[in-house]
Amino acid sequence: MKYSYTLLELGEVIITQGINPLIGREFSIRNNGPSKEEIRLLVDYILTYILEEGKQIRDQETFGCGSWMIQFVFDATYIQLHELKDVKDNKNIYEFDLTHTINFFRSQFDLCEEYAVSPEIPAIGQKIVVSREVYEGSEVNGVRYKSPDHMTGWYLTSNSYNGDINSLLVDHLYHLLKERPDLAKFLALPVGWRFYTDTHNKEVWFDKDTL
Numbered sequence: 001m002k003y004s005y006t007l008l009e010l011g012e013v014i015i016t017q018g019i020n021p022l023i024g025r026e027f028s029i030r031n032n033g034p035s036k037e038e039i040r041l042l043v044d045y046i047l048t049y050i051l052e053e054g055k056q057i058r059d060q061e062t063f064g065c066g067s068w069m070i071q072f073v074f075d076a077t078y079i080q081l082h083e084l085k086d087v088k089d090n091k092n093i094y095e096f097d098l099t100h101t102i103n104f105f106r107s108q109f110d111l112c113e114e115y116a117v118s119p120e121i122p123a124i125g126q127k128i129v130v131s132r133e134v135y136e137g138s139e140v141n142g143v144r145y146k147s148p149d150h151m152t153g154w155y156l157t158s159n160s161y162n163g164d165i166n167s168l169l170v171d172h173l174y175h176l177l178k179e180r181p182d183l184a185k186f187l188a189l190p191v192g193w194r195f196y197t198d199t200h201n202k203e204v205w206f207d208k209d210t211l
Contacts (some may be wrong), residue, residue, distance in 0.1 A: 003047050007036045014039060015078060023050060023057060028078035034102045042098065042105055046070075062092070064123045066105040067173060067184055070098070084124075087174070104177070107185035115204055119188035122152035124174050131168060133158035135179045139198035142183075145210055146191050153191055156183070 005018030009031060016027045027046075029039055046065065050057065059074040069084040071094045082094040083101045105121075112119040122128075127150060134140055138158040147153035152173060161167070177184055186195045189204065192211050196203040 003044060005043075007039060016043060019043075019047065022047065023079075025057075025074070025077075025079045028075070028080045029098060030081075030096050032097065032099070034098060038102045038106050039098075041109065042102055045105070064125065065101050066108065066121050067124055067177060067187060068101040068104050069124050069174075070094075070101055084174075100177075100181070104181070104184040108188035111185045111204070112188055115189070115193075117190055117193070120190045121188045122154070122173055124172070124177075126150060126152045126173050127170050128152045128154045128156065128173050128176055129168050129170055130154075130156040130176060131158045131161050133160055134183075135176075137180075140180075140183060140196070142186055142195045142197075143207070143210055144189060144191050144193055152187065154187060 003019065003022070005016050008015050008017050012031050014029045014031045014036070020026050027043060042065065046063070049055070049063075057072050057079060060071065062069055062071045069092070071082040071084075073080040073082050073094075073096070080096055081098055082096050083098050084092055085095045085097070086093040108119055108121055131138070134156050138160070140156050140158065141161075142154060142156045144153045145155065155168070156176075157168070173187075183197070186197070186204070189195065192206055192208065194205055194207050194210070
C-alpha cells in the first residue's frame, strides 16, 4: 500500500512529512546514501504493518523489518529509525542507520521482481540450515522447502556437501547475513525455488519437485 507523505532532506537526516496523523510522529532517517525511493519502500512496509495490525509504536521498541531488525528511538520531535549493528554479550547493539536494512530489502524485492514472484521475506529470528563452508565464502546451492514457522525453509549447501544432513548447521538468519550479506537477495524467493551462486555466476529457477 502507498501512503501520502513526502521525504524532506535536512542536512544529515531525512524526515517524513505527512505520517504524523497516522502514527503520532514523523520518522527521522539518517541521510547517508539510500535513495528516497528506497526509503519510501521501507517506510511503506513499516506503515502497512503498523496500521494493518493496529500497533502503537513505543520508544526503544524493535521491529523485524524484512530480514533485518530495526529499533524505534524517540527523540524530542521524531521517531529515529535505528538498525541492528552487532550482538555483544547477548545484547543487541543498534545505530542510527538503515544501510543493511535497505540494502537487504531492496535487493530482495528486485530479485523477486526479476523472476515475477511475490517476495516471502524470512525474518531475522528464523533459522536456516547451512553448510559450514558457506560461512567461509564457498559457492552456494540454495533450495527453499515448506517448513515450520520458526524455520525459513532454506537449505544452503556448498558443492562439497556429501548428503550427510548431520554435517549441516541450524543457525539463526542473523548469523548467516552477518557473514554472507551477499546471499540476502535470494532469501525472499518463495518455497519451491532454488538458486546457485559463486564468484562469477548466478542461477535462479523454480523446482516443482520441492513442493
